[in-house]
Amino acid sequence: MVDATENDKPVLYSYWRSSCSWRVRIALNLKEIPYDIKAVSLIKGGGEQHCNEYREVNPMEQVPSLCIDGHTLVESLSIMHYLEETRPQRPLMPQNCLKRAKVREICEVISSGIQPLQNLIVLIYVGGEKKKEWSQHWITRGFRAVEKLLSTTAGKYCVGDEITLADCCLVPQVFNARRFHVDLRPFPIILRIDRELENHPAFRAAHPSSQPDCPPEIAK
């Protein structure tokens, strides 16, 4: 496995359609940090995330992982906060303490309350016909909470008028919702923010269809 040493370009272990990898790709792009991608296929041969070599990188057998500054970091939120603390350019957290708490609230609802319930390993366990309904149920339930939170925090973006880590989490989760054909009409604020960001260069470059491991029939 590639191990980054200090001063090397960071290496992101990523899967094109992984929403958690996508969060980190957005943050890296927004901060204009050049990085290399090491693709980990979550489906090939039962999933490369489960191979012994990758388990050494990420004991949860999930993407993303980031090799940076001579260290390997796992967990997308933790990685994004590390980037924020070590690369203060283009801040992704507000200065104001209450607003910071609000950003973390939205990140947590998505990263703890929605994504894990529709993650691949859970869907394999749920199995067969039930997968779609299961995912729709949990995403809809979580989005009800996100929409309510956004009703008091959103400006142009999730919290006020600056892009924050909450936006890095929201956009990939909306993509997942569409994948599972969730009815998004009850969530006008989520939809408005997603539309606002869809053509932002940092978000576009991080999009699954722009990834080197995206299957050619889907890639742009």
Ligand SMILES: N[C@@H](CCC(=O)N[C@@H](CS)C(=O)NCC(=O)O)C(=O)O
């Ligand atoms: N809490 C972790 C979750 C990571 C995660 O669930 N990654 C998914 C892709 S978005 C994954 O690797 N799934 C592989 C599997 O379920 O086997 C994070 O935020 O990094």
